[in-house]
Amino acid sequence: MTNQNIESIPFARPSLGQEEEEAVLKVLRSGWLTTGKEAQAFEDEFIRYTGAAHALAVNSATAGLHLILEALGVKEGDKVLTSSYTFTATAEVIRYCGGDPVFVDLAPGSMNMDPKDCEKKIKKLLDEGQNVKGILPVHIAGNPEGLEELFALSRRYGLFLVEDAAHCFPVPSKKGMIGTWTDAGVYSFYANKTITTGEGGMIVFQDPQLKERISAMRLHGIDKSVWDRYTSLKAPWEYDVIAPGFKYNLNDIAATIGRVQLRKAKELLNKRKALVQAYRTRLKDADFLDLPTWKEDHAWHLFIISLRLDKLNIDRNQFMNILRDRGIGTSVHYKPLHMMTYYRERYKLKEEDLPLATGLYHRVISLPLFPDMTMDQLERVCQVILETGESHRSKAEMESVK
Template sequence: MDTEDIPFARPFVGREEEEAVLRVLRSGWLTTGQEALAFEKEFAAFLETGSPEIGAAEPLSPLNCLAVNSATSGLHLALEACGVGPGDTVLVPSYTFTSTAEVVRYLGAEPVFVDIAPGSPLMDPLALESTLERLFQGRPAYPARNGKGDGFGPRGKPRALIPVHYGGLPCDMKAIMGIAQRYQVKVIEDAAHAFPSRTDAGFAGDLADIGVFSFYATKTITTGEGGMVAVRDKALADRIGIMRLHGIDRTVWNRYTEQKASWYYEVVEPGFKYNMPDILAAIGRVQLGRAWALLEKRRNIAATYDAAFAGDGRFALPPSGTADARHLYPLGLNLETLALSRDTIIEKLQERGIGVSVHFIPLHTMPYYRKRQDLMPGDFPESLKRFQRVISLPIWPGMETAQVERVIAVLKAVTE
C-alpha cells in the first residue's frame, strides 16, 4: 500500500453491476428498452423524493427524465429544444469543461463567457447580469479593454444560459433564476458533477428549465458513459425525446415490441443518435440505489482532507456546503508560501504515484475561443486566478484510509 499507485479516479462497481449487465445480455435486447425506461422512472422518483422507489410520493408536477448516451448529448438536446440557433448567444462560465460551450457551437450559436465569483468556482450572478444587459442593449458581450471603444466579442440575442454546478457544489440558483426571468432566457443546469446535490429548493439539476446529469466513469454514479436530462415542461421533454433518436416519432422499443403497425414510423425532424443502451441503464439502476452510500464515502474522504489541510498556510480548503456532491476535491495552493510552482507540485505527486488533475483550464484561454473571440487570459481574472492555484486530489468511494493518508503525506512532503 505504501508504494501502490493511487489513481485520480476509479469507478465503484461490483457484483450487482456485473449481474445487471448479464441480465441484459441474456435478455436478447441490448439497445434502449425496458432497462432504460425503468432507469428514467427511477431517476425521476429520486429527484422527487430522494429515493429511486417509484410511487414513494406524488410529484408536485410531472418530471420527465430522458436517458442519453452522454451529458454532452443532453446539453445539445436541451439547447436545441430551447430554440437556440445561428445568431443567438448562450452564456456559460469560462471555468468549465469544453462540452458546456462546444454544444452551443454545434447549433451555430456563440458562447458568451462569464467569470466566476471572487473566492468561488461558480458563475458570478453580478457578472451574468451585466453581460446580459450588454447583449440586450445590442452591445458586444465584453467590456472594452482599458476604456477604449464600446467593447468586443460576440453580439446576438441571448437565448439561454448554462450555470455549472462545479464539483457538485450548486450555484446560487435563486439569484440566477431571478436574473433569467427578468431577461426571459432559458436556464439549463450543467449538473454533470452534481448528483445527488440536494438543496433546500430541491436537487441540483431540477432547479431550472432543464437539468443535465453525467454518468461518465469518474462521476458520483456511473454507467461508464451516459447522462440524463430532467425537465418538467412537457413540450420541451417531447422535443428532446424525439430528437435524441433520429427525429423518429416512435421509440425503438415501441416499434419492435408492439404488434400493431410495429414496422411503421415517421421522421418528423432530422434528429440525432443520443439514446442510452440497456446495458448502461442496467448499471445505472444499481448505482442509483447506492447513491447516498457513495456520497457518504466521498464526504468521509473530504472530511479527512479538510482536517489534514485546515490551518496549514500552504493550502486553501475548497468551498463546500451541505448540498455538495463532492465529485471533486479541488485544493487551493497558496503559492506565495511555496517554493515550487503548481505544475511542479503536480509532477512530483505523479512521480510518487499520486494521480491528480486540474479542474478546469478556463475556456477563454483555449486556442479556439481565444482566436475566435479575440480573448486574452486576463479578461476573466477570477477564472484565471483559480485555475493557476488549484489541484484536484483523488476522491473516489473505494479509496482506503491508508490511500487517503498517503495522498496527504506525499503532498505535504513535496510542498515543504
C-alpha cells in the same frame, strides 16, 4: 520516476460490484441490448428518486445538453451565457446549435460563474441588440453555489436557465433536488462521476412540451422509440422522421448499471463526504493551501485544493509532477475555455478578460477522491502533499520562519 514498490493511488475509480455485474449479465442474456425496458425503468426510477417532472436518458451529458438547447430553440447567432471555467462540452453544445457562448467570470472566492458579471454582460448584449437566449451555469465539483441568484436573473430577463449538473448528483435544496426546479438540468454518468453507467447522462426538465421533441431527436428524429416499435402490434417499419436528429440514446446495458448505481447513490455520496472531511482535517494546518469550504448540500465529485504560490518555490505543474512521481494521481479542473485556441481566436478573448478564472487555473489541483478510496490511501496523499509543501517553501517564506 514512480517508485515501483509503492502502490499508485488513482485520481478516480468507479465503485462497481456484484450487483452491477449480475444486472449486466441479465441484460446480455435477455437478447435485447439497445434502448428498451431497462432504459425506460431507469428514467422512471430517476423521476421517483429526484422528484423531477420529466427525465430522459442519453448516452452522455454532452448529448443531453445539446438536445435540451436544440429543443429550447437555440439557433444561429443566439447568445448563451456560461462559465469559461468548465470542460469544453458546456460551450461546444452552444456552438452545435449555431449559437455563441458568452463567457462569464467566476464569483470572488468561488469556482462558479458570478451572477453580477452575468447580469452586466446580459445588459451589454441587450444594449447592442443581441439576441440573448439563456444562461447555462456549471456546478463545479458538485457545488450549486450561486444557482438561486442566476435563476432569479433568468426570470428577470426572460431567459431560460439550463444547468450543467454533470458534477452535481445527488444534491438536495429547499426547492428540490438540484437540476430539477429550473428549466432543465443535465447529469453525467461518466466513469468518474458520483454514479456511473460508464458513459451516459440524464436530462430532467419541467415543460412537458419538450419531451416529444427531445425523445425524437435523441434517436434520428424518429417519432417512435425502437422499443415501442418492437413491442407494438403495428408494423415496426411504419414510423415517421420529424427532423434530422441525432444518435444519443442510452443502451440497456448502461441503463441497468445506472439502476443499480441509483440505489447506491446516497451511500456513495456519504463515502465521498467522509473522505472530504478527512482531507480537510488532515490538511487544515497547511498554510500553503486553500481548501474547499465544507458544504453539506454538495455532491463532492471533486476535491480541489488551491496552492498559495507566494509561499512556494515551485509552480502548480511542478507540484503535480512531484505527486505523480510518488504515485499520486491528480488532475486539473479546468483550464478555462477563454484560454483555449478555438474560443480565444473565434471570440478574440484575452486571459485578462476573465481574471479570476485565469488566476485560479494556475493554482488548482484535484486530488484523488472516489468512494472505495481507503483512509490509508488518503493519509499517504496528504503526507506527500505536506512533505512537498514543506520542502519547497519560497525564500521569503523561509526567511519569515526564521
